[in-house]
Amino acid sequence: MNKEEAIQSISQHYHPLPPDCQKDLLACCQLHRLEKGHLLVKEGQYADKTYYLLKGAARAFYLKDGKDITDWFAFEYEFISPIQSFFLNIASPQYIETLAPTLLLEVRREDVNRLSDLYRAFDRLGKIIVTQTLLKLQQRVISLQFESAQQKYDNLLAVTPDIEIRVPLMHIASYLGITLETLSRIRAAKIRI
Numbered sequence: 001m002n003k004e005e006a007i008q009s010i011s012q013h014y015h016p017l018p019p020d021c022q023k024d025l026l027a028c029c030q031l032h033r034l035e036k037g038h039l040l041v042k043e044g045q046y047a048d049k050t051y052y053l054l055k056g057a058a059r060a061f062y063l064k065d066g067k068d069i070t071d072w073f074a075f076e077y078e079f080i081s082p083i084q085s086f087f088l089n090i091a092s093p094q095y096i097e098t099l100a101p102t103l104l105l106e107v108r109r110e111d112v113n114r115l116s117d118l119y120r121a122f123d124r125l126g127k128i129i130v131t132q133t134l135l136k137l138q139q140r141v142i143s144l145q146f147e148s149a150q151q152k153y154d155n156l157l158a159v160t161p162d163i164e165i166r167v168p169l170m171h172i173a174s175y176l177g178i179t180l181e182t183l184s185r186i187r188a189a190k191i192r193i
Contacts, residue, residue, distance in 0.1 A: 001031075001054055001055075001103060002031065003026055003029060003031050003105065004022075004026060006029075006031060006052065006054055006105045007022050007025055007026055007029070007105075008022075009052075009054060009077060010052060010105075010125070013077045014125050014128050014129060015121060015124050015125040015128050016121065017119070017121050017122060017125065018119065018121055020119070021115065021118070021119040021121055021122050024115060024118065024119075025107070025111075025115060025122070028107065028108070028111040028114075028115075029105050029106060029107045029111070030105070030106045030107075031103070031104075031105055031106075032103070032104055032105075032106055033101070033102070033103050034056075034098050034101070034102045034103075034104065035098070035101055036098055036099060036100050036101055036102075037097060037098065038097065038098045038102070039095060039096070039097050040058065040080075040096040040097065040098070041081075041082045041085070041092050041094070041095060041096040042092070042095055043062075043063065043091075043092060043093060043094060043095055044091045044092065045082075045085070045091065045092050046085060046089065046090070046091055046092070047081070047082040047085040047086060047092045048085070048086065048089070048108055048109040048110070049081065049086070049106050049107065049108055049109065050079055050080075050081035050086060050106075050107055050109070050112065051074075051079065051080050051081060051096075051104045051105070051106055051107075052077075052078075052079050052104060052105040052107070053074050053075060053076055053077065053078055053079075053080065053102060053103075053104050054076065054077075054103040054104060054105065055076060055101075055102060055103040056075075056076070056098060056099070056100045056101055056102025056103060056104070057073065057074065057075050057098070057099040057100050057102065057166050057167065058073070058074045058080050058096055058097065058098050058099060058102060058104075059072060059073050059074070059096070059097060059099055059167070059171060059175075060072035060074075060080060060082070060094050060095070060096050061094060061095050061096075061097070061171075061174070062093065062094050062095070063095070068170075068171075068174065069174050070171045070172075070174040070175040071094070071175065072175075073099075073160070073163070073167065073171075073175065075160065075166070079129055079133075080096060081096075082094055082096060083133075086109055089109075099166065099167055099168075099171075100166065112126065143155060144177050149176065149178045149182050149183075149186060150186055152176045152177070152178070153176060153178075153183065153186050153187075156172070156175075156176065164187075169183060169184075169187075
């Protein structure tokens with residue numbers, strides 16, 4: 001896949017971008033092929049880029065008292081960025097790493113802002129992405145506060161059926177806010193049924 005196809009993918013999956021906007025986006029974005037385990041962002045880094053995944057997977061995580069805590073996953077046709085650093089221009093409190101060989105499109109904050117000012121369609125694209133992210137985050141908060149471990153797991157599988165193949169179980173458990181042992185028990189019970 002090349003940059004033109006990547007931009008067409010954004011236009012198809014989120015919001016149509018006019019040819020002039022696509023041309024300007026093409027001039028300022030970068031396409032990267034990365035290996036599994038590549039750190040896109042490190043804690044403490046000022047991060048001014050957003051990433052659109054075309055192939056592969058990534059996760060955002062924190063290190064707290066030596067413990068690795070996953071708080072977000074992104075897969076094909078999804079965006080990921082260190083939101084606090086990207087929008088507030090502060091040091092990132094989290095890491096973002098690839099979970100598999102990954103192909104992604106990278107766009108800098110200054111280019112996002114410039115294209116948003118120039119093109120109504122690009123500004124609309126940004127609003128759609130932010131809205132979808134907020135809705136996903138709201139569902140995650142509800143899940144963490146009100147659902148049992150079993151419900152959290154079932155809902156995650158409903159949204160991302162192949163996640164167990166693509167993401168190590170320890171990261172899934174961390175994301176769900178449960179121990180690896182609890183996740184193992186839930187999975188074992190599901191297999192027996």
